[in-house]
Amino acid sequence: MLCWALFAVAVDLLLGYGGLLSFGHAAFWGTSAYTAGLAAAHLGVPFPVAVLGGALAAAALAAPIGYLAVKRSGIYFAMVTLAFAQLVYFVANEWSSVTGGENGLQSVPRELFGLDLSDPYYFYYAALPVAALGMLLAWRVVHSPFGRVLVAIRDNPARARALGYPAHRYKLLAFVLSAFVAGLGGGLFAVAHGFVSLDVVHWTTSGKGVVLVVLGGIGTLWGGVVGAALVVNLEDQLSQAGFTLIGLVTGGIFVLVVLLFRRGLWGSAVWLLRRYSRM
Numbered sequence: 001m002l003c004w005a006l007f008a009v010a011v012d013l014l015l016g017y018g019g020l021l022s023f024g025h026a027a028f029w030g031t032s033a034y035t036a037g038l039a040a041a042h043l044g045v046p047f048p049v050a051v052l053g054g055a056l057a058a059a060a061l062a063a064p065i066g067y068l069a070v071k072r073s074g075i076y077f078a079m080v081t082l083a084f085a086q087l088v089y090f091v092a093n094e095w096s097s098v099t100g101g102e103n104g105l106q107s108v109p110r111e112l113f114g115l116d117l118s119d120p121y122y123f124y125y126a127a128l129p130v131a132a133l134g135m136l137l138a139w140r141v142v143h144s145p146f147g148r149v150l151v152a153i154r155d156n157p158a159r160a161r162a163l164g165y166p167a168h169r170y171k172l173l174a175f176v177l178s179a180f181v182a183g184l185g186g187g188l189f190a191v192a193h194g195f196v197s198l199d200v201v202h203w204t205t206s207g208k209g210v211v212l213v214v215l216g217g218i219g220t221l222w223g224g225v226v227g228a229a230l231v232v233n234l235e236d237q238l239s240q241a242g243f244t245l246i247g248l249v250t251g252g253i254f255v256l257v258v259l260l261f262r263r264g265l266w267g268s269a270v271w272l273l274r275r276y277s278r279m
Contacts, residue, residue: 001232002124002131003192006185008212008224009138014178015210016219017142018171019154020073023206024065024081025182027088028058030201032183033190034092034099037108040191046112051130051187058183059176061088066175070168073157082203089201104197108190127188134184135225141177142221150174182209211250215257217267226266 007029014020032054039050069080092099099105110117117123141147153160153167161167190196199205212231216223231250238246261268 001229002127003185003189004212004228004232005225006131006134006188007182007209008216008228009135009221010178010182010185011209012213012218012221012224013138013141013181014174015213016221017147017150017154018174020070020171020175021078021210022081023078023203024085025179025209026201026203026205027065027085028062028179028182029186029189029205030088030092031061032058032186033196033200034105036187037105037190037196038098041105041108047110047191048112048130051184051191054187054190055180055183058186059180062176062179066172070171070175085201085203085206089198089203092201093198102198104195106195108194108196110191110194123192127192130184130188134181137177138181138221146170146173211254215254215264217264220264220267220270223264223266227264230265
């Protein structure tokens with residue numbers, strides 16, 4: 001769940017505070033997953049270092065993509081990010097000597113300085129500081145002067161530019177920071193599962209991140225964590241029960257939340273608390 005929570009927070013950092021809908025974040029999630037998996041499996045790098053390396057690789061990839069993408073807005077921005085994500089998917093599929101192609105990258109070790117973390121309980125607490133780093137980074141960004149300017153650019157880009165703020169630079173930095181946080185989640189995902197498949201760079205992974213954010217609440221940051229906790233735990237429970245139409249259930253819940261809670265689950269809860277606290 002920590003992996004998807006980080007991914008959702010990364011998407012919300014860009015969508016909720018920058019107003020930029022990305023359908024290409026799977027490229028950064030997947031790049032980090034492959035980088036961390038290769039570093040851990042072939043170089044014996046401890047998993048926190050491997051995950052951090054994967055996140056840096058994701059940020060490095062995001063820089064040139066973001067430079068081109070942030071010059072567009074709205075649906076055009078979304079399509080540019082999707083196009084680059086599909087390119088990364090094609091490279092991962094064709095570069096089978098490194099990524100394993102359709103067979104995936106297998107036998108990613110779950111160890112920390114020689115300690116076996118195959119037990120999910122131990123791995124959870126070992127991975128928690130990495131997840132906390134990503135959450136803290138995102139929280140610090142949105143509550144900093146940079147975050148306030150980013151929101152101002154989202155709300156009124158023309159006025160922000162008139163005040164002298166370089167909108168494209170702010171958007172680019174937000175894009176790279178978002179990719180870094182997504183990379184932390186992707187690296188954790190690779191180590192947690194011990195396997196990296198092509199699904200990590202598929203466009204549906206980007207779509208899932210958007211769904212998690214919408215369920216929790218756009219522009220709330222913690223809403224992504226709530227959405228991830230709900231969807232991931234629900235998928236696990238349905239899978240263990242032998243239910244095959246998991247997408248139908250999660251899709252139905254998504255529609256209900258959109259219709260009944262326009263601020264998302266977490267966003268609506270916060271709004272209600274603030275409203276009744278003033279009464």
